[in-house]
Amino acid sequence: MIGPQISPNTQSLMIGLMALIHFTMVSVGGLVPLVVLLMEGYALRTRNEYLLRMAKNLLKIGLEVGVVGAVLGSGVVILLIGLKPLVITLLFNQFFWLIVL
Amino acid sequence: MEWPPINVPILGRSGLIALVALLHIPFFVNFVMGAPLIAVISEWLGKKTGDQRYDSLSKQLSVMVLVTVGVGAFGGIALVATNIGLFPTFFSTTARIFFWPLIIEISFFLMETIFIAIYRYTYDRMAHRPLHMVYGLLGAFGAWMSGFLINGLASFMLTPGSWAETHNIFDAIFNPSFFASFTHRAIAAFSITGFFLIIYAIWKHSRAKNEEEKEYGIWALNYAGKWALIATAIQFLPGVWYLYSLEVGTRFAAPEGSVVPKFLGGELFVFWFGGILLATLAILIAWFLAVQYPRKGVTVFGKIILVTSVLMILSTNAFMGFSRERARKPYLVYGLMYGNEAMSEMMKNAFAKEEAQQQEISPTAQPQIMVETSTAPQVEPTTGITDPGFALLQQYSCIGCHTYDGQGGQVGPELTEVGDRLTAEEIKTLIQNPPAGMPLIAVTPEDMETLVNFLISPQ
Secondary structure: OOOOOOOHHHHHHHHHHHHHHHHHHHHHHHHHHHHHHHHHHHHHHHOOHHHHHHHHHHHHHHHHHHHHHHHHHHHHHHHHHHHOHHHHHHHHHHOHHHHHO | OOOOOOOOOOOHHHHHHHHHHHHHHHHHHHHHHHHHHHHHHHHHHHHHHOOHHHHHHHHHHHHHHHHHHHHHHHHHHHHHHHHHHHOHHHHHHHHHHOHHHHHHHHHHHHHHHHHHHHHHHOHHHHOOOHHHHHHHHHHHHHHHHHHHHHHHHHHHHHOOOOHHHHOOHHHHHOOOOHHHHHHHHHHHHHHHHHHHHHHHHHHHHHOOOOHHHHHHHHHHHHHHHHHHHHHHHOOHHHHHHHHHHHHHHHOOOOOOOOOHHHHOOOOOHHHHHHHHHHHHHHHHHHHHHHHHOHHHHOOHHHHHHHHHHHHHHHHHHHHHHHHHHHHHOOEEEOOOEEOOOOEOHHHHHHHHHHHHHHHHHHHHHOHHHHHHHHHOOOOOOOOOOOOHHHHHHHHOOHHHOOEEOOEEOOOOOOOOOHHHHOOHHHHHHHHHOOOOOOOOOOOOHHHHHHHHHHHHOOO
16 A cells, blocks of 8 residues: 555644644744844843843744744645645645745 | 646756755755764864864854754755645655655654754853763764655665565665665765865865964865865765666666666766766865865965865766766656656556555545445446446546546556445545546536446446
């Protein structure tokens, strides 16, 4: 038998969980630079060195969270192509150039 | 619904994928495999010798790896995206074959990302401590295991081995060229990292503000040159081994026979031998300007020549990759799958077996289907070839690929007695969610009923 032998419910659970973690991490990763920008502005206005240092560290954490989120994004794609090939091949076929851009 | 093939102007579909792969593989796969190990080895040398230059280089390398992992991840996604978009049948099939290895690969990828970040961010506090080196080694382990599994898929495309008969994933991964190919890639990891470090050394020397920093640049160039020189020079041995494994793996895999003659004097000789020639020149430059006379290497002329050597080694990478891809043509998986629609006899049989086995797993995997079948409306048995169901088989072009009662194509499994193998709902599910290789066709609900009832009880 070619392909994974997984019940439909488990398939949905796997894709859903991976997608949820991916979106959460990418959202956090995307939000962090905005928060850091505000923290940096406030820290410069109030000359708060601690806040500035905290913003710097937060940026590092946000970056890493974003990268892990991106890795999980490739996990979502692999799960979809392996478990629901029809859906993802159709999407990529229809929106190919948009995805490339 | 049709999947219109996407045309890529100028480059072509394979050309676009090759371009993405070229950007992804040397920077991501090779460098991220080699750099964490060289960073840990350099840190260990720094501890052992007390020479802080090793530490500076190791720390800088950890920054480079961290950035490369982040940026390179997008290259991987781009490679997957272009494959899905341009070769949907091929990629969905290989993703099904390699489903679990790919999922495990993602886990190793995560491991690599996390531990390389920890290694980098704890460098100042924990340098020289065994635990810190363990972090680096775990990051490297993630990268190597990731490469190990991806190499399974990449080498399978050229030498699928006995997988077609066994359908065993281990036969797919550990195919005839797997170990030779992985050894080749593993050594390339050190070679590429060495050459990238040459660029780093030149950059450090160019930005040096004092004599001490300039001396560090010269030392780094010498150190990088040794990695580049030794790793590239010994590539010859796994290269020969790889060529031999290609001969073994492709000799009987397809009617075209072995791909090796294409390299040794055939249509790909210019690229293959050109790659070897460029690598030889790069080795000579690295030996002369980085290892033997690094002070000549940091002159303006020396720097230009050294940068050229890095371009040469990247070109070698591209030429070898191109030769490997072209050698496989016209197949996407040698002897098994070619083009995006057509499949070889072996692959057709593989899918026919799969369909036959679905009947056994369906009652437990999809119980709702069985319930629905018992309540499905039944129609009177129809008769032979004049049945409206047969007209629908023609109308929806099913018999373009499937045979019914001796008529039609032979791409897909025969439908004459499909009712003995599959239930009505299973046939309906297959039409609505076709397996890889079969197009999705929009059948109206009324036609679906007629068609399915005809297929399960044609007499």
